[in-house]
Amino acid sequence: MRCLQESAVGKYYITTAIDYPNGPPHIGHSLEKVAADVAARYHRLRGDDTFFSMGLDENSQHVLAAAEANGTPAREWVDLIDEAFRSAWRKLDITYDRWIRTTEPAHFHASQELFRRAQANGDIYKGTYAGYYCPRCNTFYTTGELTPQGTCPDHPTVTPDWIEEGNYFFALSKYTDRLTQYFEKHPDFIVPATWRGEVVNVLRQGLRDFSVSRPVRSGKLVDGKPWGVPVPGDPDHVLYVWFDALTNYLTAVGFPEEPERFERYWPADAHVIGKDITRFHCLYWPAMLMSAGIELPKSVAVHGFMTLEGDRISKTTGNIIDPGELADEFGADAVRYYLMRDISFERDGDFARANLIQRYNSDLANDLGNLLNRTVSMIGRYFQGVLPEPVAPVAPVLPAAPSSAASSSDATGLDAGLQRVARAAGEATAAGIERWDFDSALDGAWQLVRRANQYIDECEPWKLARDPEQRARLGAVLYNAAESLRLLTIYVAPFIPSAAAKMRAQLGLPKIEHGAWATQTTWGGLQAGTRLEKAQPVFPRIETAK
């Protein structure tokens, strides 16, 4: 199948959007980071030279406004929020390789270099940007955005003035045709396909140039210096958000100062973003790169938004959850599993605690956790914790009683069926991840969880254990159950990494290796004689009041 061959060992560079440090992270930020982390972990398991970049978009006047509102000096503020974000992602087991902050000198160099290249290509020109300017927000508004009384939407006492100011513009309009052609040639550039239509639609209406700078005097100064990346050759201007922010994807892999690293990872294989910034990533960004003569990213993966308990996530109403606290409460695996299994990546979804608990208990504790527990427990009880031989199954010697299903089924068929499901489950999981369809990926893995639980019930090892003549068969059954679990630890590792590690420890397996998905997913990897640990619940049930 496509997934298994195309993703043969290579490199994989994945990014998430960089967030504004205008407040601490909330649960809405976490879907994207977890999804990207799952993809990154998956590619590492496939053996790819993987690089995963995340970070913060600090060069914004919004950030200064937030700092001021909190009465904190700007630098202190961004450091504080920076720590809050990294702490949250640490608690969610997000394994980024590079944490980028756009206030880094390296990023200044990268965005200035990109600007120069676009300029050299004749795509930067000076124009006039006009709008209603609210000094409290440091933001321009259009007529439609103001209140009917003409006041600022956020500051009812302020009546913004019409201001025109000199600005540098990027000639996006020049790229309408090239972008159109590009999307035609690369139908998979935007995934899922839903979002492709919207972008192409905008393209059809033609593109407008956009401003890429702001005069320094219209922004606040920090430590006597303008906040942002100075425009090369014109210190009176700083780069304006998108031109600066998007460039972080280049900075993260060493553009332009580490050419060998840049060559190694660029172009990005996937930019994972929220639906609100689709246009910038699918139109502005490719055009900027075309202008600078840099290869375009392979794909942009767009996810939907989340509501929280049915309501919009909103700082003003306080309807937020700190992802770090959530991880503290339920564990990173529970949160990650719930996000990936219950919240659609493509469409909008709702985050609800009750559903998280439901999912956890039903899928993780009851299905997967119990499968491990009963298997390890029986190997402990019947084989003193030493993994038995996977001897060729012998047809059960139960001559007379075709009454129960198990005794009338033949062992060879059961064993072969389990192996077949194990293989199919791995393929389904991989295919789902590669399509950004995590729900179906997990559903694929759970096909094996269910089958293995059924297999155990059908083989009834506790009955085999009472008959010394069935000793070999008993061993084979438990081996097969354990081997299913070994495969599952690889399949689920991208989603629930620490649980996968705990499961492997109980199974007496070493830590999961880079490339394991490519090299260790063939049936029969478990070695007889392996010493298992004592069975211990990996997913203790969450008891609810009712």
Next chain:
RNA sequence: GCCAGGGUAGCUCAGUGGUAGAGCGAGGGACUCAUAAGCCCUUGGUCGCGAGUUCGAGUCUCGCCCCUGGCACCA
């Protein structure tokens, strides 16, 4: 208003024109290795509404109703 995507069992959703599915939930059963978990069975839907095409439509066409998202420099 325009564009896109949805409206299928209590919930979340899957369904290449040919007798409506899964998981969860609910009810029951047989077991006992296991986290009172697992396994088996059952329950449960006028597939948004109305026409049309077709031997036959959840599945195609048209109209209508409702929901969500997008309509450009705004997480």
